[in-house]
Amino acid sequence: MSNIRSAFENGKAFIAFLTCGDPDLQTTAAAVRAAVKNGADLIELGIPFSDPTAEGPTIQGANLRALNGGVTTDKVFDLVRELRRDVTVPLVFMTYANVVFSYGADRFLSTCREVGIDGLILPDLPFEEKDEFQPVCRMYGVDLISLIAPTSENRIAMIAKEAEGFLYLVSSLGVTGARNEIKTDLASIVEVIRRNTATPCAIGFGISTPEQAKKMAALSDGVIVGSAIVKLLEIHGKNAPGPIGEYVKSMKDAIR
Amino acid sequence: MTNPKGRFGIHGGQYIPETLMNAVIELEQAYNHFKNDPTFNQELTELLNEYAGRPSRLYYAEKMTKELGGAKIYLKREDLNHTGAHKINNVLGQALLAKKMGKTRLIAETGAGQHGVATATAAALMGMECVVFMGEEDTIRQALNVYRMRLLGAEVIPVKTGTATLKDAVSAAMREWTSRIDDTHYCLGSVMGPHPFPTIVRDFQAVISKEIKEQILQKEGRLPDAVIACVGGGSNAIGSFYHFIEEKNVRLIGCEAAGRGIDTFETAATVNTGSLGIFHGMKSYFCQDEYGQIAPVYSISAGLDYPGVGPEHAHLHDIGRAEYVPITDDEAVRAFEYTAKSEGIIPAIESAHAVAYAMKLAPTMRNDQIIVVNLSGRGDKDCAAIARYRGEDIHE
Numbered sequence: 001m002s003n004i005r006s007a008f009e010n011g012k013a014f015i016a017f018l019t020c021g022d023p024d025l026q027t028t029a030a031a032v033r034a035a036v037k038n039g040a041d042l043i044e045l046g047i048p049f050s051d052p053t054a055e056g057p058t059i060q061g062a063n064l065r066a067l068n069g070g071v072t073t074d075k076v077f078d079l080v081r082e083l084r085r086d087v088t089v090p091l092v093f094m095t096y097a098n099v100v101f102s103y104g105a106d107r108f109l110s111t112c113r114e115v116g117i118d119g120l121i122l123p124d125l126p127f128e129e130k131d132e133f134q135p136v137c138r139m140y141g142v143d144l145i146s147l148i149a150p151t152s153e154n155r156i157a158m159i160a161k162e163a164e165g166f167l168y169l170v171s172s173l174g175v176t177g178a179r180n181e182i183k184t185d186l187a188s189i190v191e192v193i194r195r196n197t198a199t200p201c202a203i204g205f206g207i208s209t210p211e212q213a214k215k216m217a218a219l220s221d222g223v224i225v226g227s228a229i230v231k232l233l234e235i236h237g238k239n240a241p242g243p244i245g246e247y248v249k250s251m252k253d254a255i256r
Numbered sequence: 257m258t259n260p261k262g263r264f265g266i267h268g269g270q271y272i273p274e275t276l277m278n279a280v281i282e283l284e285q286a287y288n289h290f291k292n293d294p295t296f297n298q299e300l301t302e303l304l305n306e307y308a309g310r311p312s313r314l315y316y317a318e319k320m321t322k323e324l325g326g327a328k329i330y331l332k333r334e335d336l337n338h339t340g341a342h343k344i345n346n347v348l349g350q351a352l353l354a355k356k357m358g359k360t361r362l363i364a365e366t367g368a369g370q371h372g373v374a375t376a377t378a379a380a381l382m383g384m385e386c387v388v389f390m391g392e393e394d395t396i397r398q399a400l401n402v403y404r405m406r407l408l409g410a411e412v413i414p415v416k417t418g419t420a421t422l423k424d425a426v427s428a429a430m431r432e433w434t435s436r437i438d439d440t441h442y443c444l445g446s447v448m449g450p451h452p453f454p455t456i457v458r459d460f461q462a463v464i465s466k467e468i469k470e471q472i473l474q475k476e477g478r479l480p481d482a483v484i485a486c487v488g489g490g491s492n493a494i495g496s497f498y499h500f501i502e503e504k505n506v507r508l509i510g511c512e513a514a515g516r517g518i519d520t521f522e523t524a525a526t527v528n529t530g531s532l533g534i535f536h537g538m539k540s541y542f543c544q545d546e547y548g549q550i551a552p553v554y555s556i557s558a559g560l561d562y563p564g565v566g567p568e569h570a571h572l573h574d575i576g577r578a579e580y581v582p583i584t585d586d587e588a589v590r591a592f593e594y595t596a597k598s599e600g601i602i603p604a605i606e607s608a609h610a611v612a613y614a615m616k617l618a619p620t621m622r623n624d625q626i627i628v629v630n631l632s633g634r635g636d637k638d639c640a641a642i643a644r645y646r647g648e649d650i651h652e
């Protein structure tokens with residue numbers, strides 16, 4: 001069984017996303033530890049990409065700040081090595097296909113296994129293109145995490161049947177970023193997912209408040225929060241780990 | 257040359273967010289249906305002929321031929337199309353298709369503004385809403401086209417992210433499409449992006465080579481020895497090449513924007529300086545660093561200032577069927593000025609890249625040989641920028 005499942009064993013999972021190297025890698029490490037200490041069950045580490053087409057302005061900004069600060073894929077691997085001295089929750093990478101492709105899929109995924117990465121999320125790799133990386137992910141025991149969107153409709157069953165790690169259910173149309181209201185009929189999507197897989201399902205995109213988290217967690221196995229955490233890094237910079245810890249605690253408390 | 261998954265050799269594919277998958281599948285199904293529909297084709301032909309002014313002329317550039325001394329040079333006058341470039345061929349096709357699909361809103365990216373103007377034009381004609389994304393840097397370089405789009409009723413959104421040029425406009429249009437799919441068609445302007453766009457755009461632009469073939473056979477009784485076109489994403493080039501791909505004796509030459517030179521970082525010559533990657537929905541060649549970060553490319557030409565190339569071009573390069581040569585800003589500007597003085601034709605600075613290579617190639621060929629240069633657009637939009645390049649400020 002994949003290590004990722006352990007994230008779903010403490011009630012509803014709280015999944016925190018951060019862009020590595022925003023504003024620097026030391027702050028990322030401190031923020032990850034603050035999130036884990038305050039109840040985050042799984043951490044999504046974003047490897048910055050120059051042109052993150054699935055991201056809204058908040059995470060786009062984080063990618064830019066990180067790259068301007070000189071972050072590279074190799075430095076992100078070093079960060080994970082350092083984190084794994086004491087961080088035991090599942091860690092997954094969230095990045096774009098070209099970051100993995102250009103590093104060399106075999107080299108990238110063998111390094112993932114070596115440093116202790118459990119899964120990989122690539123928003124620009126739909127079901128039809130999975131073969132690009134799936135065989136190599138299998139070889140190194142890294143779960144390739146699939147996304148399901150409000151527009152997936154007839155594709156939900158097909159994607160769910162082959163899901164690994166957890167299913168990332170995208171709450172709304174559009175890109176990442178905080179939203180006032182989530183209108184998608186997620187309950188009926190989750191129902192189709194449940195009929196097709198036992199893999200846990202977490203909802204992300206647009207969730208920023210404890211109330212939203214509670215609502216989304218009631219429908220699924222957990223919530224994913226990115227932009228709201230990245231926003232704290234944007235505001236507080238190097239001093240963000242404290243506020244991030246408090247924020248994660250309020251979110252995890254809301255979904256317990 | 258496309259297989260069912262939209263591959264050209266190893267290139268192409270559909271590397272896009274799940275949110276868009278059903279939209280591209282729906283588009284593919286609609287296209288496969290309508291491309292064989294006689295009514296659709298009749299309507300499109302009528303639009304191309306009566307509205308856009310096709311067929312475009314294949315003009316024998318006699319003066320240029322004599323001055324350069326060598327092969328006979330013909331210019332395919334896509335610059336004479338309505339809206340002033342080849343872009344209208346694709347846009348009329350896609351807008352008509354979108355309309356048949358029940359879409360009421362067109363979104364588009366634009367570099368030089370020619371594709372944006374063409375899309376705004378088609379939207380006005382067909383009574384559709386239109387939003388065009390344009391890099392902020394390009395809205396300054398191509399201010400006249402911004403005004404044209406607004407005049408045509410389109411909303412122009414300056415994109416401030418990244419390098420604020422064409423690639424950022426594509427990213428912004430893709431983001432917009434993921435947020436509004438039901439009523440919106442993304443009218444992509446080049447032979448790039450996820451399948452089926454590279455195939456759809458190629459098919460709509462293939463009218464260029466179809467006409468060249470008929471016209472040159474009529475005028476010369478033989479096929480040309482070389483067909484030359486500029487390549488950014490590559491739509492006018494693939495349109496010019498398509499019906500010659502199986503004619504192995506016709507050299508196909510794509511001219512990339514080398515900017516300040518392919519040995520500098522200020523270049524946009526993707527095939528010459530890039531490497532294999534996955535971006536904007538496709539596997540192809542891209543200008544990027546060792547970690548796969550997309551490079552901030554540069555060219556004087558906003559229309560060629562793109563860090564990737566269409567997947568079919570990448571494949572034609574791989575199999576050696578087409579050649580891709582770099583042309584610097586300086587060479588393009590000289591060709592721009594030369595074409596104006598020699599033939600009384602002001603080409604788009606993009607198209608001037610193709611003329612620049614013809615100027616090098618023609619003198620090396622015999623005078624019984626033939627070169628066709630695709631003059632993909634007209635250069636009025638570039639006059640202010642070229643004047644600036646020459647140190648003159650002419651205040652548009």
